[in-house]
Amino acid sequence: xxxxxxxxxxxxxxxxxxxxxxxxxxxxxxxxxxxxxxxxxxxxxxxxxxxxxxxxxxxxxxxx
Numbered sequence: 001x002x003x004x005x006x007x008x009x010x011x012x013x014x015x016x017x018x019x020x021x022x023x024x025x026x027x028x029x030x031x032x033x034x035x036x037x038x039x040x041x042x043x044x045x046x047x048x049x050x051x052x053x054x055x056x057x058x059x060x061x062x063x064x
Contacts, residue, residue: 002026 002022006015023029 002019004015004019004022
């Protein structure tokens with residue numbers, strides 16, 4: 001359960017923004033989308049490796 005402390009006289013928009021940010025950090029939507037279709041572990045691992053290579057390449061370009 002997500003609890004958002006709301007101060008007195010705080011606009012509802014600000015409280016909603018806090019809620020959205022906290023909800024996004026929990027990863028609930030990401031997990032829900034991942035569970036919609038089964039993906040084999042080998043496929044998941046392959047995408048993780050491809051992503052790691054991509055991030056490594058970006059970091060090497062930044063340091064040069």
